[in-house]
Amino acid sequence: MEMMQYRPWKKEEVKSIISSSNEKLPILDIQLGGACNLHCIYCDTPKYGFPCSVNLSAIEKLMKDGDVKWVYVCGLGEPTAPANLRHLKQILEWCKEKKIGLSMFSNVLNLDDELLEYIDNDTLHILFKLDSFKADRMAYLFGTTIDKAQKMKRNYAKLLEVTHAKNGVTNLGASIVPTSVNYDEMTSLINWCMNHGVFPLIGQLEDAGSCSKIYQELEVKEEDLMKFRNYLSDNFGVNYEMPICPATISGIHITNTNNIILDEKTGLSCPWFWLGEPKIKAIGNINDMSYDEIVKKILEYRNSKFNDVVDMEKHIELYPFGGCGGNVKQLLRTYIDASKRR
Numbered sequence: 402m403e404m405m406q407y408r409p410w411k412k413e414e415v416k417s418i419i420s421s422s423n424e425k426l427p428i429l430d431i432q433l434g435g436a437c438n439l440h441c442i443y444c445d446t447p448k449y450g451f452p453c454s455v456n457l458s459a460i461e462k463l464m465k466d467g468d469v470k471w472v473y474v475c476g477l478g479e480p481t482a483p484a485n486l487r488h489l490k491q492i493l494e495w496c497k498e499k500k501i502g503l504s505m506f507s508n509v510l511n512l513d514d515e516l517l518e519y520i521d522n523d524t525l526h527i528l529f530k531l532d533s534f535k536a537d538r539m540a541y542l543f544g545t546t547i548d549k550a551q552k553m554k555r556n557y558a559k560l561l562e563v564t565h566a567k568n569g570v571t572n573l574g575a576s577i578v579p580t581s582v583n584y585d586e587m588t589s590l591i592n593w594c595m596n597h598g599v600f601p602l603i604g605q606l607e608d609a610g611s612c613s614k615i616y617q618e619l620e621v622k623e624e625d626l627m628k629f630r631n632y633l634s635d636n637f638g639v640n641y642e643m644p645i646c647p648a649t650i651s652g653i654h655i656t657n658t659n660n661i662i663l664d665e666k667t668g669l670s671c672p673w674f675w676l677g678e679p680k681i682k683a684i685g686n687i688n689d690m691s692y693d694e695i696v697k698k699i700l701e702y703r704n705s706k707f708n709d710v711v712d713m714e715k716h717i718e719l720y721p722f723g724g725c726g727g728n729v730k731q732l733l734r735t736y737i738d739a740s741k742r743r
Contacts, residue, residue, distance in 0.1 A: 429653055437478035438545075475671075534593075717730045
């Protein structure tokens with residue numbers, strides 16, 4: 402049995418996008434503001450007061466000039482929080498007009514009819530938080546109330562009404578983080594996803610942000626994480642691997658203040674695959690750089706770090722799953738292979 406794939410991470414498309422990353426970067430990876438309607442106890446970016454100052458005019462110009470194929474919205478905070486929602490919906494409307502897909506990480510607490518329509522017409526693809534079905538446990542993990550946890554559960558049901566799962570590809574993914582709190586519920590969460598056409602994105606806990614204070618308390622050991630890979634193999638006949646997020650290699654990462662940032666150690670566009678507090682390199686600002694200038698600057702920095710990346714990959718072990726962006730060893734190997742083909 403083939404594993405259900407999340408549409409923005411469909412292997413064939415990812416391969417095509419990454420193969421062109423030596424010349425162009427067709428993904429805009431946009432951080433909105435830090436505002437959030439939850440306060441997850443393991444939040445890796447607790448920057449709730451950071452404003453959403455993204456220059457929409459500059460974003461529109463990049464979408465026009467850059468032959469953009471996808472837009473990703475994954476942080477800092479919750480894209481549907483009131484302080485971020487206007488920017489999100491404007492970008493979604495441009496994506497709809499230009500037939501560009503948008504992938505968003507969301508807790509879906511503020512899911513509304515307009516967002517559901519964008520999902521239904523295949524503009525919006527969502528990775529939504531799913532760590533438990535127990536309202537009291539959700540309230541604890543997500544730093545919220547029982548009432549809001551119940552609302553999230555109702556919104557999970559609404560998402561199933563606009564799930565487009567066919568030919569092994571789906572527009573919905575569930576972000577599941579195994580912790581000591583929800584460990585006993587993991588197989589139920591996996592079953593729900595597999596039975597409803599939702600891709601289960603099982604990501605390891607990141608030792609960053611608020612989580613650093615309680616990481617050891619919440620951490621699930623690697624040998625226990627492996628049990629869930631075995632469960633998927635034994636019960637669904639799939640060889641589960643953390644998919645590679647193409648925005649890490651083929652994206653332009655734009656912060657809430659319009660800066661263009663890279664992972665300092667590798668030059669890759671998103672630094673969260675390290676499962677720890679990232680080290681950031683800012684290389685410019687979208688307010689005063691064209692798409693071509695941005696791509697040139699990114700590739701120049703990457704080239705300066707390439708030999709370091711080759712050495713890193715040799716000395717890194719495979720994780721049971723990996724974090725946001727993919728399993729670090731597989732991610733670096735994919736990047737190296739693509740770079741050698743230039």
